[in-house]
Amino acid sequence: MSAAFDGSGYRQRVLAVLRARSPLRLDDPFFVADLDPEGGDTDAEVQARLARVLAFLQRERSSAKYATLAAELVRRRAEWEAPLRDAEARERTRQRVVEARRDGDTERLAKVDGYLATVRERFGGIPVSRVEGLRRLAAQAGVAGERFEVRLARERLIDDAAGVGVAPLPADARGQIRDRLDELRALRRGDHASTASLWAFLGVAPDGPPARLVAAYEAVAAVNARRPHDREKTVTADLLALVRGRLLEGDPAAYTAGLLADAADELRAAVEEHVLLDGEITAVAFEGLMRRALGAGRGLSAAQVRSVVLGLARDLGVPVSTGATVDFVVCPGCGRPEPVGEVRVCRYCDTDLYIVCPTCGRLTEAAAVVCRQCGQSVRQSRDATEALAAIRRALDDGRPAEA
Known part of the structure; x- marks a missing residue:
């Protein structure tokens, strides 16, 4: 594990997501620490990572955007630090997190499939004019990028976008x-x-x-x-x-x-x-x-x-x-x-x-x-x-x- 800490990336990957959640949930310690559950990090590497995250959160308490969240994470540090410090506890947590993420992923994908099915049943396919809106909804549900495109590729696209938003001929x-x-x-x-x-x-x-x-x-x-x-x-x-x-x-x-x-x-x-x-x-x-x-x-x-x-x-x-x-x-x-x-x-x-x-x-x-x-x-x-x-x-x- 590299000793460098990407503060900007941590804000985007972790703090922005936690800030959007209400109430704040800390049931995935690997996510808070920005660690890969399948990464196989050693005890020393995990300890070093936790120390860098905590130091970063201490500094963020003075930021304009994440001050309140950073202070709350520091206050509740035991909830996300303790399950990761001990190798045995970390393995139990890892199994629980992986299973929860898998279940959550299934739920998110099912939600996006529901969006596509609703549009398909109404129009007999997916109108091109509605693809961007569906893409935004999918991203909000946590299904973005290639994972959405794979699902969209299964659908019959209907070209209804030509002429929409364009001034017609006189x-x-x-x-x-x-x-x-x-x-x-x-x-x-x-x-x-x-x-x-x-x-x-x-x-x-x-x-x-x-x-x-x-x-x-x-x-x-x-x-x-x-x-x-x-x-x-x-x-x-x-x-x-x-x-x-x-x-x-x-x-x-x-x-x-x-x-x-x-x-x-x-x-x-x-x-x-x-x-x-x-x-x-x-x-x-x-x-x-x-x-x-x-x-x-x-x-x-x-x-x-x-x-x-x-x-x-x-x-x-x-x-x-x-x-x-x-x-x-x-x-x-x-x-x-x-x-x-x-x-x-x-x-x-x-x-x-x-x-x-x-x-x-x-x-x-x-x-x-x-x-x-x-x-x-x-x-x-x-x-x-x-x-x-x-x-x-x-x-x-x-x-x-x-x-």
């Missing part, structure tokens, strides 16, 4: 984008999957890396350049210009914030109606609001829509009952949402709600921008598959120039 810019996407949807005979948002138009996730966004933009532009001159080519070119201005050269988060603002504007009147008539948002009403926002065709995730509804309720000061967590899959044909796992085919238009991902071969939502399993762009993979099929057909029909 309403006229949002309207311009929406008008072009709606026109493209009509030209593509009601294709909701690729016209829900600019992200869906490109076939990339909002939280994807900038390089993937650029690559998707260039791929769509290359395909559009080969199209015959028609209205769809013109509308696609307009949307590509909006992508360049708003996503590549502007702030993509502002566009996502605009989608959230549009959803909030649309739902506000319905939420206010529930406030006036019911005084709360019941679980049934909450699910209805979720369905309404998801069916609006903006490409928002269920977690983002939940955050919009809860934000409106918070602004209006109304209690919310979310009921059991329900995730939704949006129909690529008519755009209506269905609870995940209940049906495989849309009950409104008989469109398949799920497809086999062309990249990983696993089942994922047909209207998804990216595969939930492997994270690859579903639309880009599907477009590539369809293009290869078209090439093969042209070659088989003796049309090499078209191929």
Whole structure:
């Protein structure tokens, strides 16, 4: 054991923790002496350590922050010194402390698991926007750093943070984008999957890396350049210009914030109606609001829509009952949402709600921008598959120039 005494470290590791406890408990003498119960220190090393700690506490009695605590520890020194001075007593104390710490650690970890379970059950996963708050709660419970990160790694993270706290695009810019996407949807005979948002138009996730966004933009532009001159080519070119201005050269988060603002504007009147008539948002009403926002065709995730509804309720000061967590899959044909796992085919238009991902071969939502399993762009993979099929057909029909 080194003869040097780290006073600053002792204040942080020991005094700050003891000061926060009320009442002051001295049932862990190893903690007060800042000794490792498993350290195997000799009697001489323990005696020297106790002397240095006591000398430091004597000096701290004149400090501004820890004077009262230091004086109390000096006054009650027998409670934490005596169990450590004798080797036999120290071993009995060590066994008790190790067991108590283990039990306390289990209790703290269970508390943090409870925090995560509560959020998971409410949102169907852990929204990214709530991770920092959970991290703070865990630290207060005594579970910090790697121990919290290990538990967080077991959870499904939901990216609802994009656009939160960012000024949204102006309403006229949002309207311009929406008008072009709606026109493209009509030209593509009601294709909701690729016209829900600019992200869906490109076939990339909002939280994807900038390089993937650029690559998707260039791929769509290359395909559009080969199209015959028609209205769809013109509308696609307009949307590509909006992508360049708003996503590549502007702030993509502002566009996502605009989608959230549009959803909030649309739902506000319905939420206010529930406030006036019911005084709360019941679980049934909450699910209805979720369905309404998801069916609006903006490409928002269920977690983002939940955050919009809860934000409106918070602004209006109304209690919310979310009921059991329900995730939704949006129909690529008519755009209506269905609870995940209940049906495989849309009950409104008989469109398949799920497809086999062309990249990983696993089942994922047909209207998804990216595969939930492997994270690859579903639309880009599907477009590539369809293009290869078209090439093969042209070659088989003796049309090499078209191929």
